[in-house]
Amino acid sequence: MTAYVQSTPTGTPPATRELSYAEAIREALRQEMRRDPRVFLLGEDIGVYGGAFGVTGDLVHEFGKERVRDTPISEQAIAGMAIGAAITGLRPVAEIQFSDFITLSADQLVNQAAKMRFMFGGKISVPLVLRTPAGSGTGAAAQHSQSLEAWFAHIPGLKVVVPATPHDAKGLLIAAIRDPNPVIVFEHKLLYRTKGPVPEALYAEPLGQALVRRPGKHLTIIAYSVMVGRALAAAEHIAQEGIDAEVIDVRTLRPLDEATLVASVCKTGRVLIVHEAVRTGGFGGEIAARLAESEAFDFLDAPIRRLAGREVPIPYNRTLERSAVPQVEDIVAAARALAQE
Amino acid sequence: MIELLRQMELIRAFEEMAEQLYVRGLIHGTMHLSIGQEACAVGAIAALEPRDFILSTHRGHGHCIAKGADVRRMMAEFMGKETGYCRGRGGSMHIADVEGGNLGANGIVAGGLPIAAGVGLSLKMQGRREICMAFFGDGAANEGAFHEALNSAAIWRLPIVFFCENNQYAMSMSVREAFPGIDISARAAAYNIPGITIDGNDLLAVYDAVSVAAQRARAGHGPTLIEAKTYRWRGHSKSDRNLYRTQEEIEQWKARDPIARFRRLLIDEGILDAGRAAELTQAVKAEIAEAVAFAEASPEPDPASMEDEVYA
Ligand SMILES: Cc1ncc(C[n+]2csc(CCOP(=O)(O)OP(=O)(O)O)c2C)c(N)n1
Numbered sequence: 001m002t003a004y005v006q007s008t009p010t011g012t013p014p015a016t017r018e019l020s021y022a023e024a025i026r027e028a029l030r031q032e033m034r035r036d037p038r039v040f041l042l043g044e045d046i047g048v049y050g051g052a053f054g055v056t057g058d059l060v061h062e063f064g065k066e067r068v069r070d071t072p073i074s075e076q077a078i079a080g081m082a083i084g085a086a087i088t089g090l091r092p093v094a095e096i097q098f099s100d101f102i103t104l105s106a107d108q109l110v111n112q113a114a115k116m117r118f119m120f121g122g123k124i125s126v127p128l129v130l131r132t133p134a135g136s137g138t139g140a141a142a143q144h145s146q147s148l149e150a151w152f153a154h155i156p157g158l159k160v161v162v163p164a165t166p167h168d169a170k171g172l173l174i175a176a177i178r179d180p181n182p183v184i185v186f187e188h189k190l191l192y193r194t195k196g197p198v199p200e201a202l203y204a205e206p207l208g209q210a211l212v213r214r215p216g217k218h219l220t221i222i223a224y225s226v227m228v229g230r231a232l233a234a235a236e237h238i239a240q241e242g243i244d245a246e247v248i249d250v251r252t253l254r255p256l257d258e259a260t261l262v263a264s265v266c267k268t269g270r271v272l273i274v275h276e277a278v279r280t281g282g283f284g285g286e287i288a289a290r291l292a293e294s295e296a297f298d299f300l301d302a303p304i305r306r307l308a309g310r311e312v313p314i315p316y317n318r319t320l321e322r323s324a325v326p327q328v329e330d331i332v333a334a335a336r337a338l339a340q341e
Numbered sequence: 342m343i344e345l346l347r348q349m350e351l352i353r354a355f356e357e358m359a360e361q362l363y364v365r366g367l368i369h370g371t372m373h374l375s376i377g378q379e380a381c382a383v384g385a386i387a388a389l390e391p392r393d394f395i396l397s398t399h400r401g402h403g404h405c406i407a408k409g410a411d412v413r414r415m416m417a418e419f420m421g422k423e424t425g426y427c428r429g430r431g432g433s434m435h436i437a438d439v440e441g442g443n444l445g446a447n448g449i450v451a452g453g454l455p456i457a458a459g460v461g462l463s464l465k466m467q468g469r470r471e472i473c474m475a476f477f478g479d480g481a482a483n484e485g486a487f488h489e490a491l492n493s494a495a496i497w498r499l500p501i502v503f504f505c506e507n508n509q510y511a512m513s514m515s516v517r518e519a520f521p522g523i524d525i526s527a528r529a530a531a532y533n534i535p536g537i538t539i540d541g542n543d544l545l546a547v548y549d550a551v552s553v554a555a556q557r558a559r560a561g562h563g564p565t566l567i568e569a570k571t572y573r574w575r576g577h578s579k580s581d582r583n584l585y586r587t588q589e590e591i592e593q594w595k596a597r598d599p600i601a602r603f604r605r606l607l608i609d610e611g612i613l614d615a616g617r618a619a620e621l622t623q624a625v626k627a628e629i630a631e632a633v634a635f636a637e638a639s640p641e642p643d644p645a646s647m648e649d650e651v652y653a
Contacts, residue, residue: 040466066466072496077455077489084459087444088394089467092459107486111449112456119435120445121428122650156651180653 016199022055022192024166025131028173029056029093031202033063036091039177040067043078043095052097053133053192075101079108079130083182086128087116091177098144099134099186106151113182114157125180129173134186135226135276136314136325145314145321147225147277149186153253153286159183159207160253164228166196168251171205178204188226208255212264216246218339219270222261222287224250227274227326234331243339253283261287262294269301272338276325279308302341307334342612343621345387345544349379349600350625352403355412358629359402359419359433363579367637368419372433373400377542377574380599381506382407384547385474385569388555394442394460394473396453399434400506400573401446404476408443410436416632422639429642430650442471450511451477451484454503458490461499461564472500472558474551480511482525491566495532498563502554505566506541508573513585526568534564541569542599545606571599 019027033039040063045052047060047070060068071078075096082094096102102109113126136145153160159181163169169187176183213228214235223231228249235245246264250256265271271291273284284306291297291304309325326334356376362368375382382403386395397404405415410426418425419433426438437445444460447453457475464471481487482505494501505525509516516525529536535557539546547569554565572594576583583591607613613621 072489072492074489074493076486077458077493080452080455080486080490081459081462081493084456084461084473085463085466086459087456088460088463090463107449107452108455112447112452115435116445117653118650119427119431120437120439121426121430123427123437123439124444125653127653159652 015201016197018195019166019198020193020195021166021169021187022053024170024198025055025173025187026057026059027198028170030059030062032174032177033059033067035202038089038091039093040069040090041093041095042069042071042081044071044073044097046070046095051095053189055192056095075104076108079105080112082128082130083108083113083116083126086126087124091127093129093131093177096130096132099132099148100143100146102132102148105130109152109158109182109184110155114155118157126182127180128182129176129185130182131173131185131187133189133192135188135190136321137190137226139316139318139321141316142313147275147309149253150277150281150283150286152184153283157182158254161185161207162225162251162253163187164191164225164249164251166194166198168205170198171203172207172251174202175204175207179207183207186225190226194229205251207252208257210251210257210260211249212246212260213249214245214247216244216268218244218268219272219335220246220248220264220268221272221274221331221335222248222250223274224253225276227276230326230328231274231331233328234335237328237332238335238339241336243336245335250287256290258290258294261291262296265291265296266299269299270338270341271300272305272307272331272334274307274326274331276309278311279306280311282308284308302338305334305338307331342607345383346600346603346607346613347621347625348383348407349544349603350622351412351628352379352382352406353600354625354629355406355415355632356402358633360575362419362633368433369421370432370434371578371580373578374575375400375403375573377594377598378506378508378571379403380544380547380603381504381541381569381571384544385504385551388548388551389472389474392442393471394444396444396457396460396473396475397446398453398476398478398481399446399448399450400478401436401476402433405436405438405443405446408438409441410438410443412628412632413635416636417639420636420639421641422636423642424635424639428650451481451486453477454481454486454490457501458493458499461494461501462497464500465497470559472502472555474502474504476504476506478511479505479507479509479516479519479525480514482528483519491532491534491564494564495534498561500558500561501564502551502558503564503566504551505568506571507568508571510573510577510585512577515585524568526566529566534566536566536568538568538570541571542597542602544599544603
């Protein structure tokens with residue numbers, strides 16, 4: 001595993017250094033492709049263009065056009081080809097350029113990849129990864145800014161990953177590539193340039209394990225993807241007012257680590273669930289219901305609260321776009337109100 | 342040659358029995374019979390090597406049998422039994438025989454075509470000598486997945502045979518109404534690959550066309566689009582009242598029965614005599630009867646095991 005750690009000119013490589021979320025993903029891809037010749041990439045403009053968000057960068061120069069394969073604009077074929085390759089011995093990592101276009105791949109993901117193993121009585125597995133940029137905040141408006149993760153978390157047979165940090169982007173992607181099931185990784189566009197410590201070594205973060213990002217006593221804020229950072233910022237803010245919030249990063253929606261969420265709410269007695277996707281049918285509803293059904297219910301000192309995107313398509317105008325999804329100040333206000341309930 | 346006749350007869354007998362069992366309530370859900378189309382399945386798969394892959398359709402019983410599936414385990418699957426190919430989880434519309442190279446029937450029209458492109462891509466990238474054949478109907482040729490799959494396969498010269506069973510109807514939609522007055526194979530020109538239309542009721546014509554296409558695929562020259570003109574005698578599925586076609590039309594096509602035609606050819610050529618032919622038919626009937634007995638005697642799946650195979 002350490003064989004692929006690159007040495008720096010000084011000779012001794014640091015174990016960890018700062019990488020952006022995009023660089024961390026690229027490093028995961030590069031290291032897994034070096035480790036396992038079955039891993040290959042396919043998607044639109046991922047080769048010499050380097051990916052619409054620069055994620056795949058220069059990988060084509062190391063691995064060639066066969067393993068970093070530019071496809072025509074054919075989202076259904078990208079997903080379907082990943083399935084075909086996965087069931088005959090390869091480990092495809094497909095990219096859908098914007099997660100909104102996943103609608104065009106939906107049949108292959110929902111009706112084919114997710115169900116194949118079950119329908120065929122366990123005789124086959126579908127080890128594919130589909131990476132895709134999600135979320136708003138780039139001014140790209142309604143057809144390039146959605147958060148559709150709840151759709152796929154609804155489907156048995158799929159796994160859904162929503163990394164919030166560069167460290168997790170790398171570790172969860174490696175786990176996804178090694179997982180024998182179809183995994184969809186929603187990467188947030190606003191996170192691609194955020195930086196954080198990332199170990200050089202190959203490491204896999206387990207799928208299905210939430211993380212307490214900040215311990216606290218008075219309430220629990222449950223978040224994922226871009227909202228984790230905002231929740232942490234909000235928690236620091238209210239800490240000055242004497243409200244000590246615990247922040248949990250869900251990390252994978254399916255499988256869901258219910259135990260960590262329940263344990264936290266049992267401890268704090270109050271919970272605020274935050275996500276960017278709209279409230280109606282959003283994954284927060286699922287988390288709220290699971291908590292209400294669990295032993296945490298008896299510990300609740302206030303109703304479960306959700307803070308979600310407004311019930312609109314993402315608008316183009318910057319002010320409107322910003323106010324369509326939870327911001328730090330919204331989380332502060334919601335957490336403060338909850339603490340006083 | 343006699344084996345090919347036997348396979349066609351086995352498919353016919355299997356489907357006639359499945360139809361009876363459906364009427365008797367032993368098989369549920371829906372069912373799409375390929376009676377009248379047997380020469381396509383048998384002729385096409387006979388031109389492949391045993392290790393080659395196929396992807397099938399909702400009308401895939403014939404493909405499954407021709408690919409070498411055990412009719413006992415197929416019948417068990419149709420009855421939803423634990424001994425079935427998919428442990429009773431798939432049924433007729435999702436049957437697969439992964440070890441036999443059948444990567445599955447499909448309930449989504451054209452759903453298998455992008456997957457076939459991926460299988461072809463994978464075989465090519467691994468330098469393997471197997472090829473992949475994707476069966477689909479005329480209706481599937483009007484799905485976007487058809488275009489995406491053929492285009493991708495063509496630009497990368499993937500080892501695939503796209504085999505369209507043009508049985509004249511997609512449910513009630515006739516090819517006369519659904520296509521702008523062209524052969525489906527003409528679409529191959531748009532992908533710069535060979536396209537050929539053949540008589541899908543002529544087993545040898547099917548065999549020959551697929552042999553050429555398979556050789557081409559194996560040699561690294563890329564995919565071929567084959568359109569086999571055929572006809573389904575039965576309704577689309579079990580709910581079909583046949584309001585969109587005439588009895589005369591059905592009778593005309595029945596007169597072109599691919600099985601009777603091939604049997605006659607074998608007898609005319611002196612390869613088979615009437616006595617052997619009758620024996621063959623009897624043996625096939627006995628095999629189907631045994632399959633039914635096996636399926637009926639097989640256990641139901643245990644609901645406690647239901648979630649076992651959602652994830653690997
Ligand atoms: C995407 C999709 N649309 C519609 C259907 C319903 N349906 C099932 S089979 C069928 C007709 C398919 O026609 P064709 O592809 O010609 O195959 P055939 O039934 O003639 O073998 C239809 C409309 C479906 N299963 N999937």
